Amino acid sequence: MKRLLSLFLIISASGLLITGCSPALTLSQLFSPVTFTGYVLESDDATLTLLYRAEDAQEPVTSVFDLTALPQGPLPETGAEVKITLKTGTDPESLKAGDTPLPARKLEVLTASDAAEKAFYSLRADKLLAGMSLEEKVGQMFFARYPGPAAPEDEKAWQFGGTILFGRDFKDKNPDQIRAEINACQDAAKIPMLVGVDEEGGDVVRVSGNPALRAESFPSPQTLLQNGGMDAVTADAHEKDALLKSLVLNVNFAPVCDVSQNPADYIYSRTTGRDAATTADYAKATVSAMDSDGMGSVLKHFPGYGPGADTHKDFSRDSRPLETFEAQDFLPFKAGIQAGAGSVLVNHNVIEAMDPDHPASLSPKVHEILRDALGFDGVILTDDLDMEAITKAYGADTAAVQAVAAGNDMILSSRYTIEIPAVIEAVKNKTLSEDQINASVKRVLTWKMDLGLIEN
Missing domain, CATH: 2.40.50.140 (Nucleic acid-binding proteins)
Structure with missing residues (x-):
């Protein structure tokens, strides 16, 4: 025994x-x-x-x-x-x-x-990542300018993560035509796309500028605040979301978080025209409404445009001290982040107090501030790399690789047929690490899940 x-x-x-x-x-x-x-x-x-x-x-x-x-x-x-x-x-x-x-x-x-x-989204993103090729991963990092009739073919070829439509893409079209075009593009996507537009109100109204889509254009932030305060801001955000969602759009490149009280500033007419505290309240109200509607939001233009010149046309330097950004410009971005913004767009101004040698969009130091000082863990997005502040100094391939190296998760791209291959090649030759690519794509996938675009 x-x-x-x-x-x-x-x-x-x-x-x-x-x-x-x-x-x-x-x-x-x-x-x-x-x-x-x-x-x-x-x-x-x-x-x-x-x-x-x-x-x-x-x-x-x-x-x-x-x-x-x-x-x-x-x-x-x-x-x-x-x-x-x-x-x-x-x-x-x-x-x-x-x-x-x-x-x-x-x-x-x-x-x-x-x-x-x-935690659930993180695991789901890891599961998706494991089944993706390098080419598919890099494609997810591009928010491509909508190419018009070629959109479905381009999406099938490149599998970019998102597409942004401009005024020309809505001109003389009715809602059914717009929905049909976007749905055809989505049908070509292995992973559902982010579909965005700039519908700020006031000067920038890509959708409501078409009278077939809305009788009047959406008013500017300044007009909303003057006529109805924050209640008007919230109501306006909900109405925009309803219109955009009816057209199968899921991201609005808004709100504008830049602080400007000087009418001479390039960015002034697109801002609240108020101080940093009021602009922060505006950002919080707008993002909160968008979040409740399931509409993707993009805070722009980090780290704050201030008195900067129009980077669509030329290079621009900002010589203000870091203390000014910390006391003023960062406040609306912090408010929008805390309210649940999914993305932050980085401008092309050279912020001398942060990095005198690179535009903010290509600066690792600026991205470190956004991650560490402001605590943002969502998708960081460049302004369009086809703007002349970038194209006058960088080729499309070089700018794209530097944008990823700086810490951007997505690139707003008009020349993705050049930029996507450049980033893929940079990973293959070890200029960029695939671990960094994976981290960015995971944020993109998580944002899509949060918006309900990726089903179980």
Whole structure:
């Protein structure tokens, strides 16, 4: 009897298999229940699919669990963090090999879906990334200027992450025509696209400038504040969102967060025309409304345009001290970030106090400030690299590679047929790391998930 007991203990300690059980079943598995902790990907009355990261796994995995033995009750929502305990003695590997759902004995909700959302999106993005080629990843980093009739073919070829439409793309078109064009482009996308537009109100009204789409153009921020205060700002944001969503647009390149009280400034007419505190309130109200409507927002033009010249036409330097940015220009961006903005657009001004040698859009130092000092963890986007502040000093290929190296997650691009291959080549020759590409694409995918563009 003692000899048999000693042999039993030796087998248990060494983790050897028990004769007569499943080939992979150890003593510890026989007497200890197996648990899985992860996030609900989908569920029905009979099964639940869990997304989780297994120990030492490079990418997330999924498993399906049989719920029929559990007491009937409400199922956890998609994205909720849960723990599933299997029936004691179950051999998960044997069942997985046969595509059999694992028998759940207990289901516990650890974190509600809203609180677990960020971690859930992170795992889903990792799962998508694992199945993407380098070319597909780099394509996701480009917010391409809408190429008109060639859009579906270009999207099929390049798989860019987003496209932005301008006034010419809406001119003389009715809503049905616009929807049909955008949907045709989306149909060519392996991963649903961000589809954006500049609809600020006032000077910049790409959509409402077409009387077939709205009887009157949306008013400027200054007009809204003068006539109705923040209530008018909120109502205006909701109305814009409704119009854009009706046209299957999902990102508005707004609000303008630049602080300017000088009518002589290039950017003045597009701003609130008020002080930093009022502009911050405006940014918060606008982004909050957009977030509640599921409309993507883009805070622009970081780190603040101030008295800068028009970078569409020429180079511009800003000699103001860093303290001015910290006390004034950063405040609206901080307010928009705290309200849930998905993206921040970086301008092409040279901010001498931050980096005297590079435009902000190509400056690692400016991007470090946005990440570290302002705590932004969303998508950083360049202003259009086809603006002359960039094209007069850089080729399209060089600018694109420098933009990624500086820390941009997406490039607003008019010359993506040159810029995408340049970035791909830079990764292949180790000028850019694929880890950095992965981190940027993960932010892009997460933004798309947050907007409901990527289904389970």
